[in-house]
Amino acid sequence: MSAPNPVARYGMRGLALFYLGALLVIPLGMIFYRTFEDGLQGPIDALTSPDGIHAFWMTVLCVGVAVPLNTVFGVLCALMLVRQNFRGKALINSAIDLPFAVSPVVIGLSLFLVYGVDGFIGGPLSDAGIQIIFSTPALILATVFVSLPFVVREVMPVLQEIGTDQEEAAGTLGASSWQTFWKVTLPSIRWGVTYGVVLATARALGEFGAVSVVSGKISGQTETLPLFVENEYTNFNLAGAYAAAILLAALALLVLFSMNFLQRRSRKAVDTDDDADATPGTGVLVPHPIEKEA
Amino acid sequence: MTPPPADTAVATPPKVGFRPPFGGEVLTRGIVLTWLSLIVLIPLGAVLLRSTDEGLGTFWNAISEPEAVAAIKLTVIASFVIVAINAVMGTLIAWVLVRDDFRGKRLVNSVIDLPFALPTIVAGLTLLALYGEDSPVGISVTYTKIAVGLALLFVTLPFVIRAVQPVLHEIDEEMEEAAASLGASNTRIFRSIILPNLTPAIVAGCALAFARAIGEFGSLVLITGNIPFDTQVASVYIFGRIESDNTTAAAAVSVLLLVIAVLILFALNLFVRWRSRHERA
Amino acid sequence: MAIEVRDVTKRFGDFVALEDVSIKVPDGGLTALLGPSGSGKSTLLRVIAGLEQPDMGQVLISGEDNTQTRVQDRNVGFVFQHYAAFKHMTVFDNIAFGLRIRGEGNGTIRERVTKLIALVHLQGFEKRFPSQLSGGQRQRMALARALAVEPRVLLLDEPFGALDAKVRQELRTWLRRLHDDVHVTTIFVTHDQEEAMDVAEQIIVMNDGRVEQSGGPRDLYEDPASEFVMSFVGPAHRLGEAWVRPHDVEIRHEPNGQTIEAMVDRIVHLGFEVRVELTLPEGEQFSVQLTRDEVDHLELAVGQIVYVRPRSTRVFSADGGPPTVATGVS
Numbered sequence: 001m002s003a004p005n006p007v008a009r010y011g012m013r014g015l016a017l018f019y020l021g022a023l024l025v026i027p028l029g030m031i032f033y034r035t036f037e038d039g040l041q042g043p044i045d046a047l048t049s050p051d052g053i054h055a056f057w058m059t060v061l062c063v064g065v066a067v068p069l070n071t072v073f074g075v076l077c078a079l080m081l082v083r084q085n086f087r088g089k090a091l092i093n094s095a096i097d098l099p100f101a102v103s104p105v106v107i108g109l110s111l112f113l114v115y116g117v118d119g120f121i122g123g124p125l126s127d128a129g130i131q132i133i134f135s136t137p138a139l140i141l142a143t144v145f146v147s148l149p150f151v152v153r154e155v156m157p158v159l160q161e162i163g164t165d166q167e168e169a170a171g172t173l174g175a176s177s178w179q180t181f182w183k184v185t186l187p188s189i190r191w192g193v194t195y196g197v198v199l200a201t202a203r204a205l206g207e208f209g210a211v212s213v214v215s216g217k218i219s220g221q222t223e224t225l226p227l228f229v230e231n232e233y234t235n236f237n238l239a240g241a242y243a244a245a246i247l248l249a250a251l252a253l254l255v256l257f258s259m260n261f262l263q264r265r266s267r268k269a270v271d272t273d274d275d276a277d278a279t280p281g282t283g284v285l286v287p288h289p290i291e292k293e294a
Numbered sequence: 295m296t297p298p299p300a301d302t303a304v305a306t307p308p309k310v311g312f313r314p315p316f317g318g319e320v321l322t323r324g325i326v327l328t329w330l331s332l333i334v335l336i337p338l339g340a341v342l343l344r345s346t347d348e349g350l351g352t353f354w355n356a357i358s359e360p361e362a363v364a365a366i367k368l369t370v371i372a373s374f375v376i377v378a379i380n381a382v383m384g385t386l387i388a389w390v391l392v393r394d395d396f397r398g399k400r401l402v403n404s405v406i407d408l409p410f411a412l413p414t415i416v417a418g419l420t421l422l423a424l425y426g427e428d429s430p431v432g433i434s435v436t437y438t439k440i441a442v443g444l445a446l447l448f449v450t451l452p453f454v455i456r457a458v459q460p461v462l463h464e465i466d467e468e469m470e471e472a473a474a475s476l477g478a479s480n481t482r483i484f485r486s487i488i489l490p491n492l493t494p495a496i497v498a499g500c501a502l503a504f505a506r507a508i509g510e511f512g513s514l515v516l517i518t519g520n521i522p523f524d525t526q527v528a529s530v531y532i533f534g535r536i537e538s539d540n541t542t543a544a545a546a547v548s549v550l551l552l553v554i555a556v557l558i559l560f561a562l563n564l565f566v567r568w569r570s571r572h573e574r575a
Numbered sequence: 576m577a578i579e580v581r582d583v584t585k586r587f588g589d590f591v592a593l594e595d596v597s598i599k600v601p602d603g604g605l606t607a608l609l610g611p612s613g614s615g616k617s618t619l620l621r622v623i624a625g626l627e628q629p630d631m632g633q634v635l636i637s638g639e640d641n642t643q644t645r646v647q648d649r650n651v652g653f654v655f656q657h658y659a660a661f662k663h664m665t666v667f668d669n670i671a672f673g674l675r676i677r678g679e680g681n682g683t684i685r686e687r688v689t690k691l692i693a694l695v696h697l698q699g700f701e702k703r704f705p706s707q708l709s710g711g712q713r714q715r716m717a718l719a720r721a722l723a724v725e726p727r728v729l730l731l732d733e734p735f736g737a738l739d740a741k742v743r744q745e746l747r748t749w750l751r752r753l754h755d756d757v758h759v760t761t762i763f764v765t766h767d768q769e770e771a772m773d774v775a776e777q778i779i780v781m782n783d784g785r786v787e788q789s790g791g792p793r794d795l796y797e798d799p800a801s802e803f804v805m806s807f808v809g810p811a812h813r814l815g816e817a818w819v820r821p822h823d824v825e826i827r828h829e830p831n832g833q834t835i836e837a838m839v840d841r842i843v844h845l846g847f848e849v850r851v852e853l854t855l856p857e858g859e860q861f862s863v864q865l866t867r868d869e870v871d872h873l874e875l876a877v878g879q880i881v882y883v884r885p886r887s888t889r890v891f892s893a894d895g896g897p898p899t900v901a902t903g904v905s
Contacts, residue, residue, distance in 0.1 A: 016390040030423035103509025105529040106548040110337030206413025208512035245416045252411040468659035475653040476673035490663040
């Protein structure tokens with residue numbers, strides 16, 4: 001368009017910034033302010049309480065188990081969907097999106113029905129003395145469910161873009177399937193994997209609805225940090241709630257930073273377009289095909 | 295979070311000839327299917343089963359329960375409203391990020407993803423901090439329907455923006471110049487040239503936002519007060535049924551919610567396909 | 576004067592795209608802006624259109640100062656190299672766009688558009704979308720679209736650049752005929768000197784943001800004012816200090832005091848013409864263009880020593896004064 005008139009331009013900019021400020025930035029800032037309003041001691045005490053520490057480690061455990069498992073699954077699944085052809089592939093492909101489409105509470109319900117003491121899998125396990133629901137395994141299961149699609153979805157377009165040329169070349173040079181995978185395929189998808197891992201971690205850290213259902217919310221035993229936040233708040237321990245929220249927010253900002261960094265990293269290594277693609281970070285989370293590496 | 299367009303990677307026929315490392319396509323398929331089944335397919339299937347476990351009559355009763363109906367109505371209406379707001383604001387913000395330039399634009403761009411990275415419970419808490427009972431600006435929305443809208447706006451913020459940005463970026467500026475040389479004013483150019491080319495992206499973003507909104511839970515629990523018939527959304531209602539051990543009712547309403555989501559997404563998908571018919575050679 | 580540009584300068588940051596450029600385009604004329612990439616020709620066209628604002632200077636259209644006028648109000652038709660088709664609209668709607676903006680009635684629109692579609696030979700394609708057309712068809716649509724609003728001047732930015740050779744050739748001829756029919760002042764940008772010579776009545780040669788020379792095709796070819804114009808418009812070779820056209824050189828078997836010794840490297844038969852590639856005493860490469868008959872007559876062979884004599888040479892002075900032309904007598 002020919003130069004937009006200044007009023008329209010500043011007006012739009014102002015409106016956009018106001019909206020973002022009122023909805024995102026200022027509330028976030030308020031929380032940081034409220035947490036440290038009365039000094040550092042309150043938050044620190046709340047976080048270092050036995051329940052707080054437990055919640056922290058529980059979160060770490062859930063994320064630490066769910067994300068690696070989903071990474072392995074993600075890579076395998078991506079390979080399968082992109083390189084193989086079989087009946088029902090389209091169905092599987094759509095199934096991967098289910099964790100996105102379903103409400104977290106419904107996710108919790110679904111796990112409860114299957115892994116609860118009366119469940120299809122949970123029943124027999126319970127008879128054998130293994131409890132899943134209302135204990136740690138359930139939390140891990142819920143975390144796995146919600147973070148399942150990320151690595152798959154980030155790796156698929158990369159695999160698609162790269163094509164099989166490099167792998168075929170490796171084959172002609174004598175590499176075995178395993179060697180090809182390890183030395184050629186994996187390295188070429190590493191940015192996709194990393195990005196997927198970051199997104200999965202963020203999701204896993206923040207999971208609330210599903211774990212609410214399956215955990216029984218037993219303080220000191222089956223609480224993750226997000227559950228801890230809610231618990232503290234409803235028990236009027238605002239300091240505790242805010243402190244844990246800050247911790248989670250800080251982790252979220254860290255994730256945001258890494259996403260940006262990785263985004264720019266992968267684009268720089270790869271940008272073959274010469275158009276004025278100088279606008280960084282367009283679509284940080286709308287995954288784009290991360291192109292072949294130089 | 296935003297799933298990428300799933301059909302692009304799958305639609306093109308894969309090159310045969312690659313063999314996964316562990317000695318077999320079959321093994322990979324087995325691992326993937328087992329994992330998927332154990333984690334996602336079987337549990338969701340259980341919900342479907344449970345909902346009709348006690349007969350279709352019970353299913354119907356469960357979903358026509360007045361409290362359930364109120365919750366679903368609130369959820370669907372609120373989701374539509376905030377999606378409409380997102381369509382406008384999201385496009386506007388995407389416009390500013392792509393076409394405007396100012397210091398700190400990069401920072402603003404990264405901030406957009408905050409709702410993706412932030413746990414929902416924290417999102418609710420942050421909104422409470424500014425718009426709750428101790429609000430420093432005197433605005434308190436707790437226990438009102440406005441709170442529902444506010445929380446949903448927060449968590450769905452990035453979807454339309456991130457869907458529109460790349461498309462806006464790629465738009466052929468020469469089309470706009472051509473329109474200008476033919477006498478079109480800026481408004482006309484936006485209306486007749488830019489908007490039609492953005493619409494599929496806007497709709498796609500709206501679809502994602504809608505799906506997210508109707509299932510939202512964590513950001514709503516603290517700020518809305520979850521008052522039945524007033525500020526209780528579907529997900530909270532379902533949660534309530536689970537807590538009262540009425541998993542059948544919970545499953546029934548869940549299935550209804552899923553059906554609504556699928557229908558809306560399907561309709562939007564069709565709309566997008568119809569709109570982009572002229573893109574196909 | 577349909578278009579007049581006076582002392583226009585345009586910078587993009589540090590890069591000077593146009594420096595003190597002045598041109599005049601007569602009413603109803605067909606003018607080419609010819610030059611290599613980076614010469615500023617596209618920028619000049621866009622300045623005339625109002626798509627760029629000059630830092631200094633004026634643009635006059637039909638005698639009026641249009642320098643500050645918005646592109647929307649200049650009533651110029653612009654055709655882009657990559658068509659800039661409204662891909663979400665049918666061919667009909669594309670062409671009708673300018674008319675709709677002006678609020679013309681449906682009847683008028685239908686009549687005008689149909690006439691234009693016939694003019695550009697796109698009958699039957701009204702309801703198609705640009706993605707369903709070939710490149711050549713898209714460009715014809717773009718032309719019809721630009722002409723629909725009866726512009727004062729038609730500007731084309733490398734209009735055939737994105738098309739393949741054969742289509743380019745066809746459209747060139749077609750453009751000239753169109754101009755003969757429609758008679759709107761037309762300026763087109765090209766880097767292809769053959770295209771410029773083929774189509775235009777007036778050629779303005781540009782280099783490095785400046786106008787090198789302006790004139791008809793024959794004038795530029797036979798009376799180039801600078802080294803650049805000579806070597807850009809038509810083939811040219813250096814012979815020591817002088818410049819010479821390869822077909823202005825004679826080959827003899829005996830020296831005659833005005834000749835230079837050379838050895839035949841290669842004889843390339845290009846149909847009617849033959850290019851004889853030679854090496855000069857100091858090792859420089861040189862080539863001469865002869866007809867088939869002349870080559871037969873001379874019985875040339877590779878490795879022979881022959882003597883070349885330019886019929887006409889030009890030496891360009893360093894200070895930009897008129898070139899020295901020498902015409903030898905056989």
